[in-house]
Amino acid sequence: xxxxxxxxxxxxxxxxxxxxxxxxxxxxxxxxxxxxxxxxxxxxxxxxxxxxxxxxxxxxxxxxxxxxxxxxxxxxxxxxxxxxxxxxxxxxxxxxxxxxxxxxxxxxxxxxxxxx
Amino acid sequence: xxxxxxxxxxxxxxxxxxxxxxxxxxxxxxxxxxxxxxxxxxxxxxxxxxxxxxxxxxxxxxxxxxxxxxxxxxxxxxxxxxxxxxxxxxxxxxxxxxxxxxxxxxxxxxxxxxx
Numbered sequence: 001x002x003x004x005x006x007x008x009x010x011x012x013x014x015x016x017x018x019x020x021x022x023x024x025x026x027x028x029x030x031x032x033x034x035x036x037x038x039x040x041x042x043x044x045x046x047x048x049x050x051x052x053x054x055x056x057x058x059x060x061x062x063x064x065x066x067x068x069x070x071x072x073x074x075x076x077x078x079x080x081x082x083x084x085x086x087x088x089x090x091x092x093x094x095x096x097x098x099x100x101x102x103x104x105x106x107x108x109x110x111x112x113x114x115x116x
Numbered sequence: 117x118x119x120x121x122x123x124x125x126x127x128x129x130x131x132x133x134x135x136x137x138x139x140x141x142x143x144x145x146x147x148x149x150x151x152x153x154x155x156x157x158x159x160x161x162x163x164x165x166x167x168x169x170x171x172x173x174x175x176x177x178x179x180x181x182x183x184x185x186x187x188x189x190x191x192x193x194x195x196x197x198x199x200x201x202x203x204x205x206x207x208x209x210x211x212x213x214x215x216x217x218x219x220x221x222x223x224x225x226x227x228x229x230x231x
Contacts, residue, residue, distance in 0.1 A: 035220075043225055047219045047222075093158075101171070101174075102147075102171075102172070103161050103172060104159075104220070106158030106159045106160070107158050
């Protein structure tokens with residue numbers, strides 16, 4: 001069975017601090033995809049990044065960076081110099097393709113609050 | 117706009133009633149997913165379609181829930197004999213194909229409240 005754990009329920013930081021959101025996943029499949037989504041107060045999930053299981057390269061996009069480590073089954077997300085607009089709930093998700101089925105599993109989310 | 121749209125945005129109904137929730141995916145997207153999101157939780161998979169057929173409906177909680185996508189575009193999630201526990205935000209997402217590298221784009225959701 002697939003599982004995604006986001007152990008941090010809520011994180012509170014002050015603007016300009018760096019913050020890392022943790023994501024640990026479990027799967028027996030060798031081919032899988034990992035995603036991060038942002039859900040601002042407006043409610044609509046916004047795609048941030050996807051990674052496949054064969055690409056462990058870390059990625060940086062502006063103030064966002066992702067650290068994928070298969071050895072620890074983790075796909076952590078770091079926001080550098082956080083801003084108030086980063087306040088949202090962030091979800092990590094796992095998509096596997098076993099038996100011809102493509103069922104995504106989401107974590108419970110981490111609520112990030114950035115104070116001015 | 118060209119995004120995923122869902123109607124209604126809010127639906128209040130009484131226990132025991134029947135409801136239909138509609139999802140209009142991005143044009144050309146063959147895959148369509150339905151999720152349910154309860155307060156403080158992540159989206160929970162319900163069903164997905166590849167074209168017109170339900171490719172996997174293993175997430176539907178029971179036989180009161182049913183979804184269709186007759187022409188491979190718009191989909192309707194149908195809930196019979198609603199119960200208070202069905203109250204949640206129902207999300208729809210579409211992607212170009214089912215391949216994992218295709219991003220799922222989410223709609224704004226329908227907030228269902230069963231009184």
